[in-house]
Amino acid sequence: xxxxxxxxxxxxxxxxxxxxxxxTSFAYSAGIIDDAGLYTESQLQELEARQEEVAxxxxxxxxxxxxxxxxxxxxxxxxxxxxxNYYEELFGSLNEDGILYLVDLDWRHxxxxxxxxxxxxxxxxxxxxxxxxxxLYQNYDDVxxxxxxxxxxxxxxxxxxxxxxxFIYGKSIFSVGAFFLCGLIAAxxxxxAVISSYKFKYTPSANAYLDGSKTNFYRxxxxxxxxxxxxTKIESSSGGGGRSSGGGHRTGGSSRGGRR
Numbered sequence: 509x510x511x512x513x514x515x516x517x518x519x520x521x522x523x524x525x526x527x528x529x530x531x532t533s534f535a536y537s538a539g540i541i542d543d544a545g546l547y548t549e550s551q552l553q554e555l556e557a558r559q560e561e562v563a564x565x566x567x568x569x570x571x572x573x574x575x576x577x578x579x580x581x582x583x584x585x586x587x588x589x590x591x592x593n594y595y596e597e598l599f600g601s602l603n604e605d606g607i608l609y610l611v612d613l614d615w616r617h618x619x620x621x622x623x624x625x626x627x628x629x630x631x632x633x634x635x636x637x638x639x640x641x642x643x644l645y646q647n648y649d650d651v652x653x654x655x656x657x658x659x660x661x662x663x664x665x666x667x668x669x670x671x672x673x674x675f676i677y678g679k680s681i682f683s684v685g686a687f688f689l690c691g692l693i694a695a696x697x698x699x700x701a702v703i704s705s706y707k708f709k710y711t712p713s714a715n716a717y718l719d720g721s722k723t724n725f726y727r728x729x730x731x732x733x734x735x736x737x738x739x740t741k742i743e744s745s746s747g748g749g750g751r752s753s754g755g756g757h758r759t760g761g762s763s764r765g766g767r768r
Contacts, residue, residue, distance in 0.1 A: 536606075537563035538571035538598045544613060546574050546650045555654050562658045566665040568624055569599045569606025572654060579615040584763060587615040592759055595619050602759050609641075609657055611650075616642065617763045618657075625759060630670040633677075637664070638762040640678055 537560040540552055547555065555572075563570045573594055579587035591610035592602060599606055605622030618638055620629055629637075637660040644653040660677050667675035 536569045536599065538569070540572040540574070540654075542574045544574035544576045544611065546611070551651055555651065555658075558655065558658050562662050565662060567605065568661070568665070569604055569621075570661070571595070571598050571606075571608045572611065572657075573608065574611040576613050579612050581615070584615055584617075587612055587617050588763065591617045591619045595621060595759070607661065609654075611645070611653075615763065616645065619759050620762075621759050627669045628664050633664055633670055634762040636660075636676050636678065 537556070539556045539559065540547065542552060559570050559572070562568075571594070573591070575590075577587075577590070579590070587610060591608055594610070595606070595608040596602055598608070599621075602621050605624055607621070607624055608619040610617045610619070616638075618634070618641075620634070637657070640656045640660065641653050644650075644656055663677040664670075664675070667673045667677075
């Protein structure tokens with residue numbers, strides 16, 4: 509019996525190990541393809557080590573590509589296509605969970621794929637992350653810019669899907685919550701004050717101002733004869749209006765252009 513139990517335990521352990529290997533094998537850090545030459549060798553080693561750490565922690569594919577192609581504002585969709593095609597080449601499909609950060613000197617684009625886009629990054633989180641990364645980039649802190657990217661990815665993964673958490677990296681949730689709490693308390697106080705101001709005031713009857721000996725009352729009634737309804741057709745020309753949005757993104761993403 510003991511031998512059977514030991515054999516069963518060994519099989520379970522082997523199955524768990526295989527399952528763990530299967531889960532973790534999907535995460536792949538493609539490193540930093542620094543075609544623009546923004547980083548030194550030592551900087552690349554440190555940043556790639558951090559990138560691999562975040563990839564292993566989140567289970568997301570991560571890649572950073574720097575170029576000096578000069579896409580620019582007028583050719584920004586070419587930058588998006590370039591980034592998405594690069595992602596497909598590295599990770600096989602745009603359906604694979606992960607992120608690719610294209611750092612072109614004239615245009616930056618972050619590709620978000622799979623659950624990273626659908627589960628963890630709504631527009632608010634995308635904007636908050638890219639604004640932080642871009643601010644450091646514009647200040648020529650290229651290392652700090654990538655560190656901010658990795659920190660954001662790790663923090664949002666730990667916070668959970670965006671629809672279960674209002675967490676925004678770099679901003680205090682307490683201050684936002686305190687703002688709404690204070691507003692709620694103020695509204696309650698105002699309502700209580702208004703109710704109290706009317707609660708103890710006596711409203712006299714109109715009969716108190718009438719002299720019964722000098723007042724005659726009459727009853728008046730109206731008889732409803734017939735109802736007429738008139739309908740008029742209003743002609744109007746059909747016109748279009750509203751918003752339209754365009755773009756050729758096949759993935760979730762966020763873009764910024766230029767450099768001071």
